[in-house]
Amino acid sequence: MQRPRVLVTGGAGFIGSHLAAQLATDGHQVRILDNLATGHRRNVAAIASRIEFIEGDICDARTCDRVMEGIEVVFHVAALPSVPRSMADPIGTHNTNVNGTLNLLEASRRARVRRFVYSSSSSAYGDTPALPKVESMEPLPRSPYAAAKLAGEMYTLAYARAGLVEGVALRYFNVFGPRQDPDGPYAAIIPLLFRAAVTGEAVTLFGDGGQTRDFTYVSNVVDANLLAATEPAARVSGAAVNVGAGSRTSLLQLAHLVEEVTGRPVPVQHAAERPGDVRDSQAGLDRAREVLGYEPRVGVREGIERLWEWMTANPGSARLEPGGVASL
Ligand SMILES: NC(=O)c1ccc[n+]([C@@H]2O[C@H](COP(=O)([O-])OP(=O)(O)OC[C@H]3O[C@@H](n4cnc5c(N)ncnc54)[C@H](O)[C@@H]3O)[C@@H](O)[C@H]2O)c1
Numbered sequence: 330m331q332r333p334r335v336l337v338t339g340g341a342g343f344i345g346s347h348l349a350a351q352l353a354t355d356g357h358q359v360r361i362l363d364n365l366a367t368g369h370r371r372n373v374a375a376i377a378s379r380i381e382f383i384e385g386d387i388c389d390a391r392t393c394d395r396v397m398e399g400i401e402v403v404f405h406v407a408a409l410p411s412v413p414r415s416m417a418d419p420i421g422t423h424n425t426n427v428n429g430t431l432n433l434l435e436a437s438r439r440a441r442v443r444r445f446v447y448s449s450s451s452s453a454y455g456d457t458p459a460l461p462k463v464e465s466m467e468p469l470p471r472s473p474y475a476a477a478k479l480a481g482e483m484y485t486l487a488y489a490r491a492g493l494v495e496g497v498a499l500r501y502f503n504v505f506g507p508r509q510d511p512d513g514p515y516a517a518i519i520p521l522l523f524r525a526a527v528t529g530e531a532v533t534l535f536g537d538g539g540q541t542r543d544f545t546y547v548s549n550v551v552d553a554n555l556l557a558a559t560e561p562a563a564r565v566s567g568a569a570v571n572v573g574a575g576s577r578t579s580l581l582q583l584a585h586l587v588e589e590v591t592g593r594p595v596p597v598q599h600a601a602e603r604p605g606d607v608r609d610s611q612a613g614l615d616r617a618r619e620v621l622g623y624e625p626r627v628g629v630r631e632g633i634e635r636l637w638e639w640m641t642a643n644p645g646s647a648r649l650e651p652g653g654v655a656s657l
Contacts, residue, residue: 334358336400339407341368343509351551353379362396387429397440402558406448415474426477437494446557447485449498450478461613495566497557502573502612506547507639526593536602538581541609543573546632549625556621573612574625
């Protein structure tokens with residue numbers, strides 16, 4: 330077997346598992362580093378024979394050095410990815426999302442990795458009324474999670490500008506698709522809407538449901554990562570780039586969309602707004618088009634249809650049991 334050339338941290342998670350699968354399908358030698366904090370081995374079961382899986386923690390610098398051997402491109406996807414969790418445990422979030430990122434950058438520099446593609450977050454923008462969000466706006470994080478993701482982005486881009494490791498930060502806007510975890514207290518909204526449709530049990534929306542997001546089907550995020558790894562450094566290195574669908578959908582519109590696609594009612598109940606939550610969000614995609622040649626190929630409705638198709642084909646994986654509250 331050839332030595333692995335690409336590393337996907339967080340490859341057992343929702344987004345990382347899609348990226349790893351596409352890279353393996355494209356013929357890359359893929360190594361995954363994941364400590365299974367929020368990811369699952371079942372997410373990579375279908376590609377297990379085609380990848381190398383290392384269970385380990387990005388907070389451990391020696392592990393980061395070890396997994397870097399022979400690697401050309403790092404896709405750094407691992408993180409503790411939740412606003413409410415960061416409110417409850419800001420230091421745990423910082424350790425993984427900032428210190429872990431710095432460990433990986435240092436290991437990348439030592440191993441002479443060619444490029445580092447960082448999974449950043451639209452939460453950097455905060456809650457200003459200006460839409461769409463464009464990369465030239467001042468970042469105004471409103472939660473420890475957002476601050477930590479932005480700090481990781483700053484390190485990535487500083488390493489790039491200092492000539493240490495080429496680096497790109499992709500600011501994802503609310504990603505959804507197969508394998509997104511519907512369990513646990515920090516589950517994302519879309520799997521919970523589907524669960525409500527299937528079980529008939531109400532999903533809890535925080536606030537009035539009028540808050541909007543740029544819901545982005547996961548294949549678009551995979552596309553952006555592949556482009557970020559291959560476009561010329563002169564164009565992309567040192568840049569923060571939005572990755573979204575470029576549209577805006579409210580939670581209530583989304584619930585209706587899920588009703589249309591499944592043909593079942595989605596009962597909702599409302600609870601008080603949560604601190605740290607952002608009201609509206611939408612990606613401006615001019616820079617993504619310019620520097621990456623990125624175009625969202627799958628829109629919200631098609632993404633919801635594809636996800637429903639997957640859920641009906643994999644009822645066990647979708648774990649459509651009742652319960653759960655919605656997080657954004
Ligand atoms: N899902 C979204 O809408 C969204 C939006 C913006 C940004 N992001 C970013 O995208 C990335 C992936 O998010 P996701 O939704 O796939 O989440 P996820 O929880 O499914 O995946 C994160 C993965 O990282 C792993 N991980 C966590 N801590 C680790 C550690 N210390 N060492 C090694 N592995 C560790 C987890 O086990 C998991 O497999 C994150 O960086 C997140 O901040 C996601």
